[in-house]
Amino acid sequence: MAWHQDYIAWKIADNIPGPRLINFVIFLDSVNEFNGSISLSPEQMRGLVERHSMYSPKGGVGTAVIFHPEIVHGAAANLSPYPRRVVIATYDEIHNKAAGSAPPRIPREPRHSAPDRPGAYMTMKTSRAVVLKDFRRPPALGTFDVPEPMTGGLTVTCRYGGICGTDLHLIAGHLDIPTPLVLGHEGLGTVDALGEGTERDINGDPIEVGDAVMWASSIACDRCHACQKLREPTLCENRRTYGVNRLSSAGSPLSGSWADVIALEPGTTVVKLPAGIDPIAAMSFACAGPTMIHALGERRPVRLGEIVAVQGSGPVGLAAAALAQLAGAEVIIVGGPPARLAAAKAAGIGDHHVEVVESGDVSGAIDVVLACTRGQGVDLVIECTGVPEAVDQGTRMARRGGSYLIVGQYTDSGNAWFNPHQIVYRQLDMVGSWAFTGTHLQEYIRMLPALTRRFDLPSLVTCWPLTQVGEALHQVGAGTVIKAVLAA
Numbered sequence: 354m355a356w357h358q359d360y361i362a363w364k365i366a367d368n369i370p371g372p373r374l375i376n377f378v379i380f381l382d383s384v385n386e387f388n389g390s391i392s393l394s395p396e397q398m399r400g401l402v403e404r405h406s407m408y409s410p411k412g413g414v415g416t417a418v419i420f421h422p423e424i425v426h427g428a429a430a431n432l433s434p435y436p437r438r439v440v441i442a443t444y445d446e447i448h449n450k451a452a453g454s455a456p457p458r459i460p461r462e463p464r465h466s467a468p469d470r471p472g473a474y475m476t477m478k479t480s481r482a483v484v485l486k487d488f489r490r491p492p493a494l495g496t497f498d499v500p501e502p503m504t505g506g507l508t509v510t511c512r513y514g515g516i517c518g519t520d521l522h523l524i525a526g527h528l529d530i531p532t533p534l535v536l537g538h539e540g541l542g543t544v545d546a547l548g549e550g551t552e553r554d555i556n557g558d559p560i561e562v563g564d565a566v567m568w569a570s571s572i573a574c575d576r577c578h579a580c581q582k583l584r585e586p587t588l589c590e591n592r593r594t595y596g597v598n599r600l601s602s603a604g605s606p607l608s609g610s611w612a613d614v615i616a617l618e619p620g621t622t623v624v625k626l627p628a629g630i631d632p633i634a635a636m637s638f639a640c641a642g643p644t645m646i647h648a649l650g651e652r653r654p655v656r657l658g659e660i661v662a663v664q665g666s667g668p669v670g671l672a673a674a675a676l677a678q679l680a681g682a683e684v685i686i687v688g689g690p691p692a693r694l695a696a697a698k699a700a701g702i703g704d705h706h707v708e709v710v711e712s713g714d715v716s717g718a719i720d721v722v723l724a725c726t727r728g729q730g731v732d733l734v735i736e737c738t739g740v741p742e743a744v745d746q747g748t749r750m751a752r753r754g755g756s757y758l759i760v761g762q763y764t765d766s767g768n769a770w771f772n773p774h775q776i777v778y779r780q781l782d783m784v785g786s787w788a789f790t791g792t793h794l795q796e797y798i799r800m801l802p803a804l805t806r807r808f809d810l811p812s813l814v815t816c817w818p819l820t821q822v823g824e825a826l827h828q829v830g831a832g833t834v835i836k837a838v839l840a841a
Contacts, residue, residue, distance in 0.1 A: 482612035488526035502548035505619030514610035515539035538570040538596035539639035540610025569622035569791035622791020641672035643793035648786035657681040665737035741769030
């Protein structure tokens, strides 16, 4: 069996004047098979890593020394964030090499290898990832091998992974998802490696290692009734979504963006970011932007000169407001708390801002909306709250002959009372909109230059390192930040 990758060892390499320390080496060995016993404190181990890392020429001629997991127990956690690399060998291979026999044969050449030079070594990368194992415990960091990219696929170094309100519902068990699961369905990163046949993004532009890219969270099957007959891939019965329904025990576990690396499968829509786009700005609406482009581009478009009320001031609500403004509408944001509305106003999003969350004055908020329209009501109400009770409020904000577009009820949060007479009396067109496809992500990225010219999108984002995912989730749940992003 292979020990955990946090254990380290010395390795004798060809033509190197002595052993060099390779960080995080797996040895298929038992300490009982080695003649001798070694005991090191965490401080001593850290010192060895710093003095004899694989980037250091230091080291003496001699034998191979194995640090067995039983010896270094409790010290491995103190070694992060040293380079996560793996070398696989056995005790017999080391023994034969020390005796001058032929170099050990490694059956599968890892993707990342050193240059062809004396002392070259074989390595395999690993990646940290945030894993949800069950709904009774908070997600935690795990470590996984980075696989070879599949034919038609690619691996991406995740620079940013966004936290969506849906993620809170996933973690709480509000959706029927499999576990264990690497979380994160929205992300931005740089191409790490390309699989055979992967040469261009969805726009036909060539992609190379190091290019900044974003990717659609879902892959439709193209075979079910929704895909073939309805031509609605968002309704695909077999939709596979990164960070939502991709078991970490099936295929590559690195199928979520809350990780150092994500493995993208064939069929994933990948879009290269235009030059000059701030990645933080792109992450502000990484999921909300394409979601609203689907809703406003296909389900109920905004018309020039309309007055639009947006219920909710989270990322989805602010994306709806910003896109409606770009389309030429006058926008009223009904949300809260006050600090969030102030941030939206400072970013240039929304023409009017009505607080309802902290005050709880729903009737007063409806009166303000009606006052902005001389008592007629707005042309279009867009629900982006995820709160069932908001639906009744929204029907009373629309004018007669108006429209109500419901986007925020992605998770089943229960029933709510509302008066259906309002739908008939106002002759409302009520429309729902579900998720988005790669085409909508493509359009979002195309619109980013226009969005960033008009709105201060980076001001909406707060970043945390991957190791502080718990604190980031807490702040999202408390509503103290608008858009939380994990930076790997």
